[in-house]
Amino acid sequence: MLKKTLTALALSSALLAGQAMAADYVIDKQGQHAFVNFKISHLGYSWLWGTFKDFDGTFSFDAAQPEASKVSVTLKTASLDSNHAERDKHLRSEDFLNVAKHPTATFESTSVKSTGEGTADITGNLTLNGVTKPVVIAAKFIGEGDDPWGGYRAGFEGSTTLKLKDFDIKMDLGPASQTVDLIISVEGVRQ
Template identity: 70%
Template sequence: MLKKTVSGLALSALLLASGSAVAAEYKMDKEGQHAFIQFRIQHLGYSWLYGSFKDFDGRFTFDEKNPAADKVEVTINTQSLDTHHAERDKHLRSADFLNVARYPQATFVSTSVKPHGEGLDITGDLTLNGVTHPVTLVAKKVGEGKDPWGGWRAGFEASGKFALKDFNIKKDLGPSSQEVELILSVEGIRQ
């Protein structure tokens, strides 16, 4: 279930969250490790269990003056789930949760971007565990500008949540663990 949240939603939301002065397409900085898809879920209602997806890729467009035209697409290798505990990761990759043998990728494709306060609401179709369901991320632009290598970058943070049952994850982890929270941080390089 943690994989679901991290997968497409987090990255997509972050990228679309804020705007730049000029409409442009950005590729997530995967090689430079300036993009992160993280998730958390309560453990027994006593603490938080954190994890991330280590292998993903994505693109987004950003137009500060016309956010409705923005698009986000993210693909996540669900096998790359990492909670810093090998046995737990093995279980989360199993058919009880993400079923990575059958569904090796999760995707997020935005369907709308709307201004909301100082940020953006990015709604899109998250496909995880063979199920597609709409998810909304709340995103904000962290900053944008020239980088030391002559390029232009834009960075976003986003968050959201979804219910495990919405993605056919039937394993019951207790009443405090029905939803997964996404925490995203993405830096894109203008193409």
């Protein structure tokens, strides 16, 4: 009986040792090393750029096994800033993000698929304006390593394009402005 127990423990240890363990990170928004930006065409003539200034998030990552990674982000929609107070007021209204009724947007990953050296598609559920839809973020690993303060960091960038109507945004800005691009850059501190 003892021999069977020791064999089972040895086998379990060997299996666990062979599994890569993803490290957990907190997105470093305090140090201003994380951004959720957006751009949308203005009449097809130029780009309107903006950002969300208040969000929190975590991710887990192991370079040896990127498919085991996970991402979770919560964003305060009222933190939208397009560098124009009146426009921001309109973008926060019922015509667009309806921040009074939907003060947060969330993203929870459901899978990560490696697409090449240092790149992956992160599929997950985005809840925006009270609507939840699956989206795919094309992500790129930027780098990882020790920081000057005794911590360890990892950084990524990603992008996705959203159809406004998919998220019940009814305001029609014309044919050139039916989609918005999200551009994300995050640096996480390992916990």
